[in-house]
Amino acid sequence: MAGGADSEVAKPEFSRQFQEDFETLLKWRRDVRRFRTDPLPTGSLEHLLHLADLAPSVGNSQPWRIVIVEDPDSRAQVTASFEAENEQAAKHYENDKAQMYRQLKLAGLKEAPVHLAIFSDDDPEQGHGLGRATMHETLAYSTVSMIHTFWLAARAEGIGVGWVSILDPEKVTDALQVDASWRLVAYLCVGFPEEEHMDPELERTRWQARSPLETRLFRR
């Protein structure tokens, strides 16, 4: 597409139907932890990654670094880190909450056919530093926008995504042997969901319900 003033064009109009379906997509997105083991259709992952790559980024820096984790040994190291950290986390709860925590299924690492480790480059050349001098963390935030775009695009094709954060970032970084300037932002499990739910698993299992927006809204 050509640059310059010529690039101003008529905007697309999104229909009422699209807006309603988009709302349905947001309501149905879900953090999936129960996956079928069958692979994604050919070309599907590549298509979703190209859509995710359209995400906003500070200074147009596109700092996300996407690692498709296929090696069984690397996957096993990540799974072992999850199990160790999850056991540690369980010890921080007491009584009913401890029992409830141990019953939660918090990752689908063993079943999901696709594993993605998403890193953020903490000092990318691209972007020439624009916009991040005062808030350096906008680089990692850009990478989160990419992850969230991927998540929604996947769900629109019936594919589930689960974000695993109960991991030792150093162990994952070591296991995957990536550049030392990359910071782990998320480890994603991707595949077709085994079940379909409209309510979050943590709400369904009575760990934590959502609360009204009004409690998070302020005026100044």
Added chain:
Amino acid sequence: MAGGADSEVAKPEFSRQFQEDFETLLKWRRDVRRFRTDPLPTGSLEHLLHLADLAPSVGNSQPWRIVIVEDPDSRAQVTASFEAENEQAAKHYENDKAQMYRQLKLAGLKEAPVHLAIFSDDDPEQGHGLGRATMHETLAYSTVSMIHTFWLAARAEGIGVGWVSILDPEKVTDALQVDASWRLVAYLCVGFPEEEHMDPELERTRWQARSPLETRLFRR
């Protein structure tokens, strides 16, 4: 909606048309810095905030804290911080790049009818700490998902959003007198765009073009 096993339901099917329109939305999102000054339609901001509130969050903690900034004095303090930091940033570039930087329009603070300061609570009770022991920054990342959801939902209604990061977070936090445990994640300008473009302003002005996805994609 009831919890328990009953909550499993038939999933929605998203049409090919929806998927294509969603791709158009991603391509058209834009970081808007040139706004019309007319207000949003009544109820529009509230509707968009309710959609954004459907975003994923670690442990279902919903850590975002949204401040609608209406007070002219508060807005003026934020604008002054942008101008000071933008001037500082310009000094880091030399020759052509310095001249180019000064010609960029990096915020629409004076024109945009709606200003939102988005903070993240660094220690919310909600979520009972689940999922964030190993990667505390997942709280701020959850807040970014909320911002990105708002951004897409707004664009689907023809409303533009610009993320201003060239700010001193402490000055903004002080100006708005919010809780000390809140961390500024983004300051958003919201309103109808004055121009419509499909390519990023930073690409159009030849500051920084996007690069091929393949340079960000790795296999292990």
